[in-house]
Amino acid sequence: xxxxxxxxxxxxxxxxxxxxxxxxxxxxxxxxxxxxxxxxxxxxxxxxxxxxxxxxxxxxxxxxxxxxxxxxxxxxxxxxxxxxxxxxxxxxxxxxxxxxxxxxxxxxxxxxxxxxxxxxxxxxxxxxxxxxxxxxxxxxxxxxxxxxxxxxxxxxxxxxxxxxxxxxxxxxxxxxxxxxxxxxxxxxxxxxxxxxxxxxxxxxxxxxxxxxxxxxxxxxxxxxxxxxxxxxxxxxxxxxxxxxxxxxxxxxxxxxxxxxxxxxxxxxxxxxxxxxxxxxxxxxxxxxxxxxxxxxxxxxxxxxxxxxxxxxxxxxxxxxxxxxxxxxxxxxxxxxxxxxxxxxxxxxxxxxxxxxxxxxxxxxxxxxxxxxxxxxxxxxxxxxxxxxxxxxxxxxxxxxxxxxxxxxxxxxxxxxxxxxxxxxxx
Amino acid sequence: xxxxxxxxxxxxxxxxxxxxxxxxxxxxxxxxxxxxxxxxxxxxxxxxxxxxxxxxxxxxxxxxxxxxxxxxxxxxxxxxxxxxxxxxxxxxxxxxxxxxxxxxxxxxxxxxxxxxxxxxxxxxxxxxxxxxxxxxxxxxxxxxxxxxxxxxxxxxxxxxxxxxxxxxxxxxxxxxxxxxxxxxxxxxxxxxxxxxxxxxxxxxxxxxxxxxxxxxxxxxxxxxxxxxxxxxxxxxxxxxxxxxxxxxxxxxxxxxxxxxxxxxxxxxxxxxxxxxxxxxxxxxxxxxxxxx
Numbered sequence: 001x002x003x004x005x006x007x008x009x010x011x012x013x014x015x016x017x018x019x020x021x022x023x024x025x026x027x028x029x030x031x032x033x034x035x036x037x038x039x040x041x042x043x044x045x046x047x048x049x050x051x052x053x054x055x056x057x058x059x060x061x062x063x064x065x066x067x068x069x070x071x072x073x074x075x076x077x078x079x080x081x082x083x084x085x086x087x088x089x090x091x092x093x094x095x096x097x098x099x100x101x102x103x104x105x106x107x108x109x110x111x112x113x114x115x116x117x118x119x120x121x122x123x124x125x126x127x128x129x130x131x132x133x134x135x136x137x138x139x140x141x142x143x144x145x146x147x148x149x150x151x152x153x154x155x156x157x158x159x160x161x162x163x164x165x166x167x168x169x170x171x172x173x174x175x176x177x178x179x180x181x182x183x184x185x186x187x188x189x190x191x192x193x194x195x196x197x198x199x200x201x202x203x204x205x206x207x208x209x210x211x212x213x214x215x216x217x218x219x220x221x222x223x224x225x226x227x228x229x230x231x232x233x234x235x236x237x238x239x240x241x242x243x244x245x246x247x248x249x250x251x252x253x254x255x256x257x258x259x260x261x262x263x264x265x266x267x268x269x270x271x272x273x274x275x276x277x278x279x280x281x282x283x284x285x286x287x288x289x290x291x292x293x294x295x296x297x298x299x300x301x302x303x304x305x306x307x308x309x310x311x312x313x314x315x316x317x318x319x320x321x322x323x324x325x326x327x328x329x330x331x332x333x334x335x336x337x338x339x340x341x342x343x344x345x346x347x348x349x350x351x352x353x354x355x356x357x358x359x360x361x362x363x364x365x366x367x368x369x370x371x372x373x374x375x376x377x378x379x380x381x382x383x384x385x386x387x388x389x390x391x392x393x394x395x396x397x398x399x400x401x402x403x404x405x406x407x408x409x410x411x412x413x414x415x416x417x418x419x420x421x422x423x424x425x426x
Numbered sequence: 427x428x429x430x431x432x433x434x435x436x437x438x439x440x441x442x443x444x445x446x447x448x449x450x451x452x453x454x455x456x457x458x459x460x461x462x463x464x465x466x467x468x469x470x471x472x473x474x475x476x477x478x479x480x481x482x483x484x485x486x487x488x489x490x491x492x493x494x495x496x497x498x499x500x501x502x503x504x505x506x507x508x509x510x511x512x513x514x515x516x517x518x519x520x521x522x523x524x525x526x527x528x529x530x531x532x533x534x535x536x537x538x539x540x541x542x543x544x545x546x547x548x549x550x551x552x553x554x555x556x557x558x559x560x561x562x563x564x565x566x567x568x569x570x571x572x573x574x575x576x577x578x579x580x581x582x583x584x585x586x587x588x589x590x591x592x593x594x595x596x597x598x599x600x601x602x603x604x605x606x607x608x609x610x611x612x613x614x615x616x617x618x619x620x621x622x623x624x625x626x627x628x629x630x631x632x633x634x635x636x637x638x639x640x641x642x643x644x645x646x647x648x649x650x651x652x653x654x655x656x657x658x659x660x661x662x663x664x665x666x667x668x669x670x671x672x673x674x675x676x677x678x679x680x681x682x683x684x685x686x687x688x689x690x691x692x693x694x695x696x697x698x699x700x701x702x703x704x705x706x707x708x709x710x711x712x713x714x715x716x717x718x
Binding site: 067075079099195249251252390391397398402420424 | 574664666
């Protein structure tokens, strides 16, 4: 009996002391990073949790990219069941704010953890704002790049003295290069040619290289003088498919596989596939030497579509965030940015200026080869119809992809896309 | 014995109360709310401002709405009657088997029905895969070259209808089989004695006697297929969503993607009305046939 009492006392003391450690703050985290960059993000989160073993623990969940993620965020925030922090595309901030899914982040709070307009590129920082209020903090800048198979390019005589591809600028020169590569592989160029995603990114880059205006200040989609430019961009893309250089009706995964299996000499895709190539090459499974450069200049001047991953806090209705939780979330956002060099190994360009300007990043390959695109980036139009998983993305699947595959005439595709978006905007 | 009328009433009400409550709370109330919502500009979640019939005016002018109505109708036409007839045909064949053979064959036909739609999508996406799909062999024979059916506009709906019939036929077979079993063998024996041909037996005995089951299957199918969403949503991924948009999909896209709860409710009301009108018409038509 005495023993039993002792045990009871001891366990009470043990319980109490556990209660003392309970000051540790849990941060529920949602992201949509499931590819090669997802692996790197998990490593970052683990490192964070180790460094903050006594204070903060991130509890991460990865959801499906695109519409599923954003639908879930919106519905869960509306009933107060959203995460504490989440990754968010800056292109979607207007739509997120309009639908009430995002909570404002006070700039004083951010300044408290060393984040502010002076630690990011101005355009990047402002992309996280709506009506002058901050709703998201940038984390990276990501874009599309041109991956190439060094062996195949060497065979076709397309490598310059510096070992980088040469003679690709100008729409005609690029086609001539594709023609040279045609014999050496199944496809000269692989890229996603159905649905949204890559077709939008390539279209917006080619359109931007001609200074095309997607959404005019008066709310007109494709103002008159921009229509021929858009048509030209679509015609160029359709020419790759009709010329037999690129595969028709190919989905995202298939387009990556065509390149990694050596069936295609070029591949246009986001920087986030860099880890896929790096990992395959490290395991010796790639079977060729690869490289990546910025998208060539097809028209007047360099320009490449770009978007940013950022961090945002959902507007959890009916669930007030405690000051302790808020401090923990701010620490997460700040720590991630300050350690974003590791994220750069996922192919991205860090948004945090001190990291981006560090020597370590400037010598990181292949990022350094294409980091020029941070200066020539054209971000998605700022509209509640634009951004990832938005009506604009849907319109790309409905009009631009079919035009790439010859199911629609480029002129008709752009006119119908304009009418469709205008219809939804009014 | 004198029965207490009032006590009986009380008991009756008490007994149906739980059902009425659950039905009211889980079905009637949300339906009323949906109709109310359709007259507001509400977002996906939360209340909105009363805007009268504006959503309905917009709907009649919305070409995507009409596309979705047309596509839903097309899908119903492609599935309801074929699915019923194929179910009946297979049930008649299965009913000729006896004992364990019948059980095994029936189980084989029923198996697809228990699969979740995501699995059905996976299976058939592979079967129709342009590079590796086994279905590309017959497709190449018919169309002359391998064809990505879910990326070819005119083949999309027929292909989804085909997969849907494969998936849901098992349940119809089961219903028909129980119907066939309830037809007395005496009638068949009498017909055989009269030297009736197989076709005559089917025409004069099986078809009229199985009619109530056929009517039931047709009604269930009609209501089910009008609400088509999952298969179209899954198979269109990575393709062109608009030309093959069906009504429930349009409701989903308005509510969840565009945050237009009020407008989505208006389309839901339209679908609700269509389902009621079409099933009433069909019921009347089937009853008229049955009484003949």
